[in-house]
Amino acid sequence: MLRRQRGWTLAEIGARTGLPISTLSKIENGKMSLSFDKLTRIAQGLEVDIGELFSSPPAGVNENFSGRRSITRAGEGYAIRTEHYHHFYPASELLNKRLVPIIAEVHARSLEEFGDLIRHTGEEFALVLEGTVELHSELYAPARLDVGDSIYFDSAMGHAYIAASASPCRVLAVCSGNEAHLREALSRKIASEPIRVSAARPPKTRRSASL
Known part of the structure; x- marks a missing residue:
């Protein structure tokens, strides 16, 4: 302990x-x-x-096989509204995830509107689900991405998703690294309090924490 x-x-x-x-x-x-x-x-x-x-698993349990899973139904999950994004977090009840999935609605239409670039530890994979977006970063020229296009990059590099079409823009981003650090980095642009989608259920875990 x-x-x-x-x-x-x-x-x-x-x-x-x-x-x-x-x-x-x-x-x-x-x-x-x-x-x-x-x-x-x-x-x-x-x-x-x-x-x-968290406590170590009981003796005899294979630490490399936890068998955990999470199903997020439509209209459920954890959502955060920011000035430039509407972030939706599937599998929000699973703690200490190796990968953090985020569905983001992109609203900012210029770097001036977006402001400071975002940086967080780990790497990031992004797939455009709807509309057209531009990924701006501090080391590369802007990358224009249409529906079905994807990109993988070092997320410690400053970056920003910018809406490049009049239609709604949505991106599925999967980030590695510490989830708490990721949310902290994104929270600097929060325009309103985090909210839970009305159909979401609170975590039911009963595991004891090793304080």
Whole structure:
């Protein structure tokens, strides 16, 4: 357990994360479901990756085969409205994913409108689902992408998706790297509070976190 390994008390973790001791105790003992917000606050307070908060699997379990899966129905999921994107996150209840899928509606029509380029760790694959977009980056000339076109790039390189057609523009982006860091990078452009699509269901995980 991370807390005991570092010799911390629940009170010390509470001071680092801003969470009540009672809440931390319930999380540690598997008596409370973990929201993304709580996980992010704990990981940031302890300066660890979210994946380090979870207990090791029971003896005899193959760590390379978890068997987990997630089905996201139409109208379900986690959505964030930003000034230049409408982001939709499928499989939002799965934590510590190696890949982060995002369906983005692109609204900005120029770099001036978009503002500062986005940078985040990892790599990114993007496939245009609707409309025409231009991917601007700090190392390459703008790449014009039509429906069915795709691109793979280093997402630590500053980049921006710009709408290049009058019709709606949608992109499926699949990002590697830390999901919390990715959302933090994107949140700098948030124009409104994160929302859940009305049909979405909250996470049901009961795994205990190793605080």
